[in-house]
Amino acid sequence: MGYQIILPSYIYGGVGCVEKVKEILDREGVKKSLVFTDKGIRQSGLLDLLLVQLDEVQVEYEIFDDLTAEPAYQDINELMEKVKCSSGDLIIAIGGGSVMDAAKLCCVLKDADYTVKDLLDDPSKARKQMKTVMIPTTCGTGSEATCNAIVAIPEEQSKKGIVSEAMIPDYVILDAQMIANLPKHIVASTGVDALAHAVECFTSKKATPFSDTYAMASAKLIFKNIREAYNHPDNMQAKSDMMLGAFYGGVAITGSGTTAVHALSYPLGGKYHIAHGVSNAILFAHVIEFNRDACEERLQLLCDAIAPELSGMSKYEKSQYVIDQIADIVKVTEIPADLKEFGVKREDLDFLVEAGSQQQRLLVNNRKNLNREDIRSIYEKVLK
Ligand SMILES: NC(=O)c1ccc[n+]([C@@H]2O[C@H](COP(=O)([O-])OP(=O)(O)OC[C@H]3O[C@@H](n4cnc5c(N)ncnc54)[C@H](O)[C@@H]3O)[C@@H](O)[C@H]2O)c1
Ligand SMILES: [Zn+2]
Numbered sequence: 001m002g003y004q005i006i007l008p009s010y011i012y013g014g015v016g017c018v019e020k021v022k023e024i025l026d027r028e029g030v031k032k033s034l035v036f037t038d039k040g041i042r043q044s045g046l047l048d049l050l051l052v053q054l055d056e057v058q059v060e061y062e063i064f065d066d067l068t069a070e071p072a073y074q075d076i077n078e079l080m081e082k083v084k085c086s087s088g089d090l091i092i093a094i095g096g097g098s099v100m101d102a103a104k105l106c107c108v109l110k111d112a113d114y115t116v117k118d119l120l121d122d123p124s125k126a127r128k129q130m131k132t133v134m135i136p137t138t139c140g141t142g143s144e145a146t147c148n149a150i151v152a153i154p155e156e157q158s159k160k161g162i163v164s165e166a167m168i169p170d171y172v173i174l175d176a177q178m179i180a181n182l183p184k185h186i187v188a189s190t191g192v193d194a195l196a197h198a199v200e201c202f203t204s205k206k207a208t209p210f211s212d213t214y215a216m217a218s219a220k221l222i223f224k225n226i227r228e229a230y231n232h233p234d235n236m237q238a239k240s241d242m243m244l245g246a247f248y249g250g251v252a253i254t255g256s257g258t259t260a261v262h263a264l265s266y267p268l269g270g271k272y273h274i275a276h277g278v279s280n281a282i283l284f285a286h287v288i289e290f291n292r293d294a295c296e297e298r299l300q301l302l303c304d305a306i307a308p309e310l311s312g313m314s315k316y317e318k319s320q321y322v323i324d325q326i327a328d329i330v331k332v333t334e335i336p337a338d339l340k341e342f343g344v345k346r347e348d349l350d351f352l353v354e355a356g357s358q359q360q361r362l363l364v365n366n367r368k369n370l371n372r373e374d375i376r377s378i379y380e381k382v383l384k
Helices: 017-028 039-043 046-056 073-084 097-109 116-121 184-203 209-231 236-255 260-272 276-306 315-332 346-357 372-381
Strands: 010-013 032-036 060-064 090-095 131-136 148-153 158-163 171-174
Touching (some): 010 017, 010 236, 017 046, 032 046, 032 097, 039 046, 046 060, 046 090, 060 073, 073 116, 073 148, 090 097, 097 148, 116 148, 116 158, 131 236, 148 260, 158 260, 171 236, 184 209, 184 236, 184 260, 184 276, 209 236, 209 276, 209 315, 260 276, 260 346, 276 315, 276 372
Parallel strands (some): 010 171, 032 060, 090 131, 131 171
Antiparallel strands (some): 148 158
């Protein structure tokens, strides 16, 4: 059968490495860049860290900061209407997954004869029109490493991923300065999202030796650092490790694929607008618990890597340890444990079961098949 992985071409890491953007602009002969960001990034002063570099090398830029968090495909259409009138040689995205996904879509939509709706129906139409630089500011979706862009589909009250190799970023800048002052609740939600990428990809049916290497590296970094990054925001070593862990998680996605946590999370984002990382966090331990018998070996390997001192425990105990760690991280980072406070009610169960079971792109990666009753029982656990 064989297997493959696809990686961005140039990846820079280390505090302060945003200055590498100057090398990139020079290498690509850029005269003008299109900069994608959002109002939150602008207000936090992070955009200035980039603009100062562009000014130094006198590269022109045009800023698109009207991007909505967790965009719907209609928002991407509106954005493309604005971008259509502009020209540039390179796209630079500075922001979280929402900004990066929008920029990745723009890199295949700009001047193309297909729309984002066409790509939802047939992602193989996508062709790269412009190169991209990704500067993540959360820790995180791993979007800087993936071929995926996720959009909400309001009429279906759900979200969907568009996956195309054409969207693989060309350059990635992992500068932990970008998350130095990230609000704690976003460290929590995006950090748990990254951990879900690692654990789901490692336990996915699609796991390969390539994806395992990155998923394992990601899991080790995040299990070790997420509590510290949350509790002690000034610990830049923990923040740098979180940023790396999130990136490795994204690479793992391109080689493997997420599973039922992400699948069942999409309707929660699509209908109730629960932040992506939060909806994953609420479901995470319950789904891994459901999968445990099919994934015991894999969970044991994770336990051996994150807690080698527990080598004497049984396979079952080790798998339980990993599940307990996940639940503990969600608790320590003060993410709600259930859907109560998001206005989701037991009457919504039928909708959730229907919408969750539609997410076949990811459900097929789950080592254990989930029928509607299984899906219902998982949602019931988080609907107190
Ligand atoms: N493409 C992929 O592979 C992939 C993977 C997972 C998730 N996603 C998608 O990514 C989106 C979520 O992205 P996200 O969780 O990174 O959050 P986000 O991009 O939606 O940002 C959330 C909020 O945080 C603010 N913010 C971001 N960085 C900040 C900083 N450093 N300081 C202050 N405020 C900051 C933003 O302004 C925004 O208001 C969802 O749409 C999800 O579906 C994509
Ligand atoms: Zn995710």
